Amino acid sequence: METQKTEQLNRGEFLRSLGMSSAALMAFYCMGTLTSCSKDSSSDPTPTPTPGTGTGTGTLDLTASGNSALKTEGGYIYNGSMIVARVKGGSYVALSRACTHQGTNVQYRLTQNDFYCPNHGSEFSPTGAVEVGPAGTPLTLYKTALSSDGNTLTITT
Ligand code: FES
The missing domain is CATH 1.10.287 (Helix Hairpins)
Known part of the structure; x- marks a missing residue:
């Protein structure tokens, strides 16, 4: 008991x-x-891609492991203050990476072939033009030139 x-x-x-x-x-x-x-x-829900080996304008070694995302169409890296993407069709595009609305890093989207800001949904064309706001100012477009052997990308203003 x-x-x-x-x-x-x-x-x-x-x-x-x-x-x-x-x-x-x-x-x-x-x-x-x-x-x-x-x-x-x-x-910022942006996934962090592998940072590129470069710091901005100049040459980018496409054979470096840090830049391997650029071997694939749709791949992109952040390179200093820019985003470098291998866009639809296989060419390279370098744009300023900070969304002109509030500075969030944009992402390249292969299906839409655009640069998308995950913060408020702005969309930019591969030339940097605003396609969808709230951003009202285009991204800065840089010139890119691929070396004849395909191993080096030169980025200039
Ligand atoms: S920070 Fe890119 S849309 Fe607002």
Whole structure:
């Protein structure tokens, strides 16, 4: 009898502790939800591509592993303040990478053949022109020239 009473008390304590744990878990769940919601709406969800080996204008060694994304149509790298992409059709495009709306890094999208800002949805053509706002100013277009052996991309203003 004494043992059974002790067991009941222990079970009660156990259930109470579960109740507190559930409440605590719920609180953490809610906080996590709120945190992720606010983070999603204000942070840059841009995946980080492999940074290129260059720093901007100049030559880009296309054989370097850091630039390997440029071997594939649709691939792109960030190269200093610019984005360099191998666009639809296989040519190379270099544009300023900061969206002219609020500075988020743009991404190249092969299917749409455009440069997309994941922050508020601006879209730019491969020449840098604004196709969809809220950005109102084009991206800066740089000149690109591929070496005859296809191993070096020269980027100039
Ligand atoms: S920062 Fe690019 S659309 Fe707003």
